[in-house]
Amino acid sequence: MTERELEDLVAAVPSQAEVLRHLFLSDPAIRRVAMEVSRWAGWYLGMVRGAKEEGKKVVLSSFNTAPEVLYALDLVPLVPEVLTSFATIFLEDPHVYFDWSVEEGLLETMCTSQRAACGAILKGLGLRPDIVVTAAPGSCDANSKLYEYMAVRLGVPYLGIDCPTYHGERAFRYYLKEYRHQVRKLEEFAGRKLEEERLREVVEESEKCRRCYLEINDLKRARPNPVHSCFNIFLQAVKFSSVGTPQGTRLFETVLEASKDRLRRKEGAKPEERIRQIWVYTGFYSPSMDLWFWLEENGMSYVVDILTLFHAERPIDTSSLDTMLEGLAQRCWNYPMTRQQRGPMDYPEQWLEDYLWCVEQWGGDCFVFAGHPACKNTWGGFQAFIRALQKETGLPCLKIEADCWDFRVSPVSEIKRRILEFNETMGLG
Numbered sequence: 001m002t003e004r005e006l007e008d009l010v011a012a013v014p015s016q017a018e019v020l021r022h023l024f025l026s027d028p029a030i031r032r033v034a035m036e037v038s039r040w041a042g043w044y045l046g047m048v049r050g051a052k053e054e055g056k057k058v059v060l061s062s063f064n065t066a067p068e069v070l071y072a073l074d075l076v077p078l079v080p081e082v083l084t085s086f087a088t089i090f091l092e093d094p095h096v097y098f099d100w101s102v103e104e105g106l107l108e109t110m111c112t113s114q115r116a117a118c119g120a121i122l123k124g125l126g127l128r129p130d131i132v133v134t135a136a137p138g139s140c141d142a143n144s145k146l147y148e149y150m151a152v153r154l155g156v157p158y159l160g161i162d163c164p165t166y167h168g169e170r171a172f173r174y175y176l177k178e179y180r181h182q183v184r185k186l187e188e189f190a191g192r193k194l195e196e197e198r199l200r201e202v203v204e205e206s207e208k209c210r211r212c213y214l215e216i217n218d219l220k221r222a223r224p225n226p227v228h229s230c231f232n233i234f235l236q237a238v239k240f241s242s243v244g245t246p247q248g249t250r251l252f253e254t255v256l257e258a259s260k261d262r263l264r265r266k267e268g269a270k271p272e273e274r275i276r277q278i279w280v281y282t283g284f285y286s287p288s289m290d291l292w293f294w295l296e297e298n299g300m301s302y303v304v305d306i307l308t309l310f311h312a313e314r315p316i317d318t319s320s321l322d323t324m325l326e327g328l329a330q331r332c333w334n335y336p337m338t339r340q341q342r343g344p345m346d347y348p349e350q351w352l353e354d355y356l357w358c359v360e361q362w363g364g365d366c367f368v369f370a371g372h373p374a375c376k377n378t379w380g381g382f383q384a385f386i387r388a389l390q391k392e393t394g395l396p397c398l399k400i401e402a403d404c405w406d407f408r409v410s411p412v413s414e415i416k417r418r419i420l421e422f423n424e425t426m427g428l429g
């Protein structure tokens with residue numbers, strides 16, 4: 001597509017002009033990623049929409065459930081956190097879905113990351129899942145309760161896991177037993193056995209994403225950071241919904257190649273990278289990706305948020321069905337939020353240790369905490385966590401109280417104002 005054709009396309013869709021301009025007209029590498037995202041989204045949404053017609057069963061699957069087993073069983077993962085984030089970024093008025101979720105019993109105190117998609121499902125708009133599956137109950141009460149509620153309301157089976165509230169080998173062995181049980185139940189539900197060869201194929205595909213991810217992490221060490229802030233959400237979306245598929249792998253590879261290209265051209269935050277931000281929990285999934293592009297255009301690099309932290313994943317041994325299931329259980333055990341919100345926050349392999357690792361890897365000039373109202377766990381431990389983190393690193397932290405998906409709580413303009421005020425007060429940049 002030529003530049004002129006893209007400009008015409010942007011002009012033809014005024015309601016989406018801002019996000020399209022950001023994605024397609026700001027930088028050739030970002031455009032390549034945006035093209036691949038369009039292909040991936042077309043494929044993923046098409047698969048979800050066409051599932052029933054093709055006789056496939058749809059799984060309402062929480063973001064912290066590894067999708068590999070679902071693909072290997074020919075099930076279709078419908079991940080509400082991914083759909084909600086894309087709705088808040090790309091839809092003109094996503095608020096109607098949040099309001100619907102409240103009408104259907106999912107209150108404002110629940111996590112907004114699921115509510116837009118689940119509100120639509122409960123209103124009968126879109127697809128009705130056949131089962132609810134989550135690999136992380138217990139780490140986050142809001143998340144756990146929402147999935148149980150969805151199963152009850154939809155009258156479909158619920159497959160959870162009894163997840164220990166602490167770390168360590170003994171806890172993981174227990175989790176692994178539970179995970180295997182969940183997979184057995186999924187086999188019964190799918191009406192087929194998990195075939196070793198098919199799982200190997202999916203896991204090997206998923207391993208390609210893990211390797212790309214490690215390379216992308218390495219690139220973030222460069223200053224300016226060539227991995228554009230908006231790339232993180234695309235990696236998250238694939239990670240939660242479609243690792244193990246060639247379509248997912250292509251998006252990871254495209255982000256890697258685009259970031260390498262930006263590294264070669266020394267592209268990063270403009271006019272130069274003055275402030276490197278480490279987001280210690282979620283980001284803000286703002287309309288039109290406005291916030292991420294604004295940060296980049298104002299000299300700030302958004303290096304990481306918790307949903308892009310997959311650093312604890314290990315390579316999966318594909319020699320047998322058993323080793324692959326253990327590897328996938330290890331992934332679920334270490335998924336973002338599941339890992340950091342399990343047990344005391346200053347224990348090894350916990351929130352504090354992970355963010356010390358981030359600073360060691362990428363440096364950073366400050367932390368930002370997007371204080372999401374539903375995150376009772378994080379709010380409960382935040383002061384202790386941040387005090388310990390600041391003691392070790394000496395970096396300042398901006399704490400913003402706002403909803404990460406519903407911008408009626410605090411508009412993006414106010415979030416930007418808080419960031420600028422913080423930078424000025426702390427003498428950053």
Ligand code: SF4
Nearest residue numbers: 111140142143374375
């Ligand atoms: S930890 Fe917070 S952001 Fe994550 S699912 Fe729970 S409430 Fe939502």
